Amino acid sequence: MANGAVRLDLDGRPIKPLTICMIGAGGFIGSHLCEKLLNETPHKVLALDVYNDKIKHLLEPDTSEWAERIQFHRINIKHDSRLEGLVKMADLTINLAAICTPADYNTRPLDTIYSNFIDALPVVKYCSDNKKRLIHFSTCEVYGKTIGSFLPKDHPLRQDPDFYVLKEDTSPCIFGSIEKQRWSYACAKQLIERLVYAEGAENGLEFTIVRPFNWIGPRMDFIPGIDGPSEGVPRVLACFSNNLLRREPLKLVDGGESQRTFVYIKDAIEAVLLMIENPERANGHIFNVGNPNNEVTVRQLAEMMTQVYSKVSGETAIESPTIDVSSKEFYGEGYDDSDKRIPDMTIINRQLGWNPKTSLWDLLESTLTYQHRTYAEAVKKSTSKPVAS
Numbered sequence: 001m002a003n004g005a006v007r008l009d010l011d012g013r014p015i016k017p018l019t020i021c022m023i024g025a026g027g028f029i030g031s032h033l034c035e036k037l038l039n040e041t042p043h044k045v046l047a048l049d050v051y052n053d054k055i056k057h058l059l060e061p062d063t064s065e066w067a068e069r070i071q072f073h074r075i076n077i078k079h080d081s082r083l084e085g086l087v088k089m090a091d092l093t094i095n096l097a098a099i100c101t102p103a104d105y106n107t108r109p110l111d112t113i114y115s116n117f118i119d120a121l122p123v124v125k126y127c128s129d130n131k132k133r134l135i136h137f138s139t140c141e142v143y144g145k146t147i148g149s150f151l152p153k154d155h156p157l158r159q160d161p162d163f164y165v166l167k168e169d170t171s172p173c174i175f176g177s178i179e180k181q182r183w184s185y186a187c188a189k190q191l192i193e194r195l196v197y198a199e200g201a202e203n204g205l206e207f208t209i210v211r212p213f214n215w216i217g218p219r220m221d222f223i224p225g226i227d228g229p230s231e232g233v234p235r236v237l238a239c240f241s242n243n244l245l246r247r248e249p250l251k252l253v254d255g256g257e258s259q260r261t262f263v264y265i266k267d268a269i270e271a272v273l274l275m276i277e278n279p280e281r282a283n284g285h286i287f288n289v290g291n292p293n294n295e296v297t298v299r300q301l302a303e304m305m306t307q308v309y310s311k312v313s314g315e316t317a318i319e320s321p322t323i324d325v326s327s328k329e330f331y332g333e334g335y336d337d338s339d340k341r342i343p344d345m346t347i348i349n350r351q352l353g354w355n356p357k358t359s360l361w362d363l364l365e366s367t368l369t370y371q372h373r374t375y376a377e378a379v380k381k382s383t384s385k386p387v388a389s
């Protein structure tokens, strides 16, 4: 912690130091949350994951000021008897572990369903049985498609926020047919949300459910062939970063017409910290966490990233910066998409007073600066041909 001042919650009460069992701590969100907790709070982290590359910098012995406050446990929660003991040791469990890349939902639906529902079940049960608080990470995908998407393209009601703004307590969850296996993830996440909610209602589990709306920033996913499989398909930020680093056109799936709102990871982590430190305001709630002001189509995102990457890398953009591909070609059979995702912010605003701050331009500039600094050399080396002797 930067200074020894006592931290106060939103109601002016001192916050007591917590031990947090963070499952999936080695991933994108987990790495930022660990960093925040170690830098700014006195809390201790039991960090569970199968990988730790993204939190190595927090675990090295020379960061001794933190050594006492973070402990890494290499655990696969599918089959590890140490899990319940770690949940019991902590005041709070945060479950981030999941398969959460859309390319997997239709191609590995069984792994996706097991990861997002079956593997999360014991975590909920251990928290409930041992009277421990749980913050469970769900997704904005539980909303599926908007009501407006079923109206004709030029219908005036499509402009009415009631037909597209996504509200935790009133919006329906609208998925495609079973053959559209894209929805295996959303459906598994919805069922685990219902289970957590029911444990709260019937057995008194203290829970908070988080629905992230496209959080992006440094350390998200991987660059294929550099720190991930060459044939792997990460989420859009890493796909487009990879294309820019390799000077290839950015691939627009089905014309890049889908819309997303992107929020900067550092803004979103502030919201999670408020949930951690204000249980009385966060327990029993489901929170949308996103930035409704940062809405773009995927095509616009590609154009912005191309422009920002030119600025931060000093390289001019290629002649044809984007190319259209069909979803079947890109993701395979069974892909489908959410058309539009605007989070309603009423509940998080009322309970925690949280608002996102960073514009899409600013967050892309800091993120693409990181991508260029981290990967440009490695990509160059991997693509340069050996010189014939």
Ligand SMILES: NC(=O)c1ccc[n+]([C@@H]2O[C@H](COP(=O)([O-])OP(=O)(O)OC[C@H]3O[C@@H](n4cnc5c(N)ncnc54)[C@H](O)[C@@H]3O)[C@@H](O)[C@H]2O)c1
Residues within 6 Å of the ligand: 023, 024, 025, 026, 027, 028, 029, 030, 048, 049, 050, 051, 075, 076, 077, 078, 095, 096, 097, 098, 099, 100, 115, 119, 137, 138, 139, 140, 141, 211, 212, 213, 214, 215, 216, 221
């Ligand atoms: N990033 C976003 O914008 C976003 C959006 C919606 C939902 N979410 C949810 O937030 C959570 C974290 O997402 P992320 O973006 O950090 O993803 P991520 O893939 O970077 O992190 C997930 C971590 O969980 C770990 N994990 C998976 N299965 C495990 C297992 N069986 N045992 C132990 N560890 C396991 C992985 O190794 C990985 O480090 C997920 O539940 C995801 O569904 C994220």
Ligand SMILES: O=c1ccn([C@@H]2O[C@H](COP(=O)(O)OP(=O)(O)O[C@H]3OC[C@](O)(CO)[C@H]3O)[C@@H](O)[C@H]2O)c(=O)[nH]1
Residues within 6 Å of the ligand: 100, 101, 102, 139, 140, 141, 185, 212, 213, 214, 234, 235, 236, 237, 239, 240, 250, 251, 252, 253, 254, 256, 258, 260, 298, 337, 338
């Ligand atoms: O090269 C590409 C990659 C993707 N697209 C399109 O971009 C849209 C967003 O894709 P992505 O970020 O991969 O994922 P989604 O937003 O669809 O889903 C995620 O949202 C939250 C989460 O739960 C976890 O992060 C996950 O399910 C989409 O329309 C792609 O088709 C592209 O055009 N080109």
